[in-house]
Amino acid sequence: MTEVSEVTVLTGEANEHGYKPFSIGEFNFSRDEHFVHVTWPSGTHVTAAEPFLKALMRDVAWNFFYGTVNFDAVLGTTNHYGNVDLFAGRFNEAYRKAELDHMENFPHDEIKATFTAMLSDWTNASFDPFAAPMETGSAYGAKLGNNDAAVTRTRVTANRMVGIPGDEPIRTDDSGYPVNRAFHDVDQSAPLVEVEPGYENEVSAYNFFAYLSRSDVTWNPSVVSVCKDSLYCPTTEEFILPIIHGNDRVEWFIQLSDEIIWEVEDLKTGTPRAKVVMKAGDCASMPADIRHRGYSPKRSMLLVWENNSPAIPDMIARGEASVVPVKF
Amino acid sequence: MAEYQTVYGSLANFTKGGVEVINDDPKNYVFSNMFDVANRSKPWEKVAIGKNLEYVVECIRAEGVSEWRVTPHDEFALVVDGEVVIDLIDPSASLVDPSASGSRALPGEPEGKKMGRVTAGHGHMTLLPAGRCYRMSASSPSVVLLQTILGPDTIERWAEICQKY
Numbered sequence: 001m002t003e004v005s006e007v008t009v010l011t012g013e014a015n016e017h018g019y020k021p022f023s024i025g026e027f028n029f030s031r032d033e034h035f036v037h038v039t040w041p042s043g044t045h046v047t048a049a050e051p052f053l054k055a056l057m058r059d060v061a062w063n064f065f066y067g068t069v070n071f072d073a074v075l076g077t078t079n080h081y082g083n084v085d086l087f088a089g090r091f092n093e094a095y096r097k098a099e100l101d102h103m104e105n106f107p108h109d110e111i112k113a114t115f116t117a118m119l120s121d122w123t124n125a126s127f128d129p130f131a132a133p134m135e136t137g138s139a140y141g142a143k144l145g146n147n148d149a150a151v152t153r154t155r156v157t158a159n160r161m162v163g164i165p166g167d168e169p170i171r172t173d174d175s176g177y178p179v180n181r182a183f184h185d186v187d188q189s190a191p192l193v194e195v196e197p198g199y200e201n202e203v204s205a206y207n208f209f210a211y212l213s214r215s216d217v218t219w220n221p222s223v224v225s226v227c228k229d230s231l232y233c234p235t236t237e238e239f240i241l242p243i244i245h246g247n248d249r250v251e252w253f254i255q256l257s258d259e260i261i262w263e264v265e266d267l268k269t270g271t272p273r274a275k276v277v278m279k280a281g282d283c284a285s286m287p288a289d290i291r292h293r294g295y296s297p298k299r300s301m302l303l304v305w306e307n308n309s310p311a312i313p314d315m316i317a318r319g320e321a322s323v324v325p326v327k328f
Numbered sequence: 329m330a331e332y333q334t335v336y337g338s339l340a341n342f343t344k345g346g347v348e349v350i351n352d353d354p355k356n357y358v359f360s361n362m363f364d365v366a367n368r369s370k371p372w373e374k375v376a377i378g379k380n381l382e383y384v385v386e387c388i389r390a391e392g393v394s395e396w397r398v399t400p401h402d403e404f405a406l407v408v409d410g411e412v413v414i415d416l417i418d419p420s421a422s423l424v425d426p427s428a429s430g431s432r433a434l435p436g437e438p439e440g441k442k443m444g445r446v447t448a449g450h451g452h453m454t455l456l457p458a459g460r461c462y463r464m465s466a467s468s469p470s471v472v473l474l475q476t477i478l479g480p481d482t483i484e485r486w487a488e489i490c491q492k493y
Contacts, residue, residue: 161402161404187449190452199443205454207451225404227401227403227475229383252385275348276347282344283359283362284358284360287356307380325380328486
């Protein structure tokens with residue numbers, strides 16, 4: 001193993017399929033034409049390369065997100081905002097009982113660098129982990145180039161609101177965001193904005209649905225409006241959420257178009273708790289003690305609404321905030 | 329190539345999903361539908377359909393002309409059905425404590441400079457800037473989702489709007 005960047009990334013020579021191995025702590029990762037193999041002192045895990053890369057893409061792009069990002073029922077990360085747990089079997093009741101689980105904590109920059117390098121090396125030119133299944137080639141086979149342009153996309157984070165001068169721009173054909181194939185019927189007309197001189201930065205509006213219709217990624221919330229710690233993080237969804245998100249705070253979903261079906265499990269054990277069927281106009285919270293995975297039969301518009309306050313996980317741990325948003 | 333149709337809801341036409349319980353209480357999901365809520369609301373009522381500690385998403389049935397309001401912080405109005413006209417005024421004097429939460433109703437049109445007007449249709453999002461005054465109007469029943477903070481006029485009627493069983 002050799003060090004390849006300022007932050008220590010432990011990697012080695014490419015195997016017969018062209019892919020490098022990676023290690024962090026006592027976890028070892030390798031891939032072949034079809035599968036990703038993970039080992040730790042008390043166990044091993046194998047998973048298909050495509051879902052692994054899709055999950056890894058979200059974990060890297062979201063900076064480990066809020067709470068826990070389960071790649072599947074075994075492997076995942078928990079964000080402590082500055083440091084990150086990498087675990088195998090920790091939130092799987094059977095692995096815990098069999099004492100096969102393992103967890104290590106790493107500085108944020110170390111695990112981010114390792115995952116970023118892994119994502120770059122293991123993603124072939126033909127595959128875009130952010131794309132819907134019908135909009136990308138295969139993740140499988142021997143190493144063939146890379147797709148760094150796709151895996152290093154910048155996540156949109158408006159400071160105030162999309163479209164305000166100096167903030168995140170609206171999307172257009174000319175800026176490289178054509179209307180997605182599933183949203184050709186979405187009205188692209190702009191609001192009528194009449195501004196008195198001097199108020200150009202405050203009298204502002206944009207076509208939010210048109211903006212979403214031009215998203216080139218799936219299951220990737222981006223910030224479009226900011227009211228202190230209240231963030232509107234809309235996203236377009238198609239097929240299956242590539243991770244199972246374990247909440248460390250209450251999260252809200254507002255279904256703006258079409259339909260998503262959410263499978264909800266207990267955060268710690270994975271035991272099924274509910275199914276939430278959301279149709280256009282529906283609004284639902286995800287409690288802070290669950291994990292969830294969404295299924296979107298057709299590309300849909302979902303408004304994910306987050307409270308970004310860094311104090312919330314500790315407030316919940318101390319009992320100062322509930323795992324549910326409202327009691328009635 | 330398949331022709332896709334984007335399905336939206338509206339006051340006139342919506343279908344609710346719901347919580348299918350396996351081992352849980354459906355109330356934990358605070359499940360409602362914005363068009364169902366707006367159909368049961370009076371014009372300009374600010375009914376919370378989402379709450380995250382001090383923050384709320386309010387569902388507003390826009391019909392006729394609203395009162396003038398002043399907001400101490402940025403708010404964002406998303407039209408999800410119909411068309412809403414939003415007039416904005418920069419008040420000649422401060423009308424709200426900047427540390428307050430949620431917008432306040434004003435007794436009439438405030439004195440100040442006209443900032444402009446937005447005519448927002450389906451899917452359009454408008455900034456309601458901090459410290460400024462706004463009034464909304466809608467010639468036919470419409471629906472606005474408002475990203476804001478819990479204020480004195482926020483209505484919480486969870487038991488009436490959410491799935492309980």
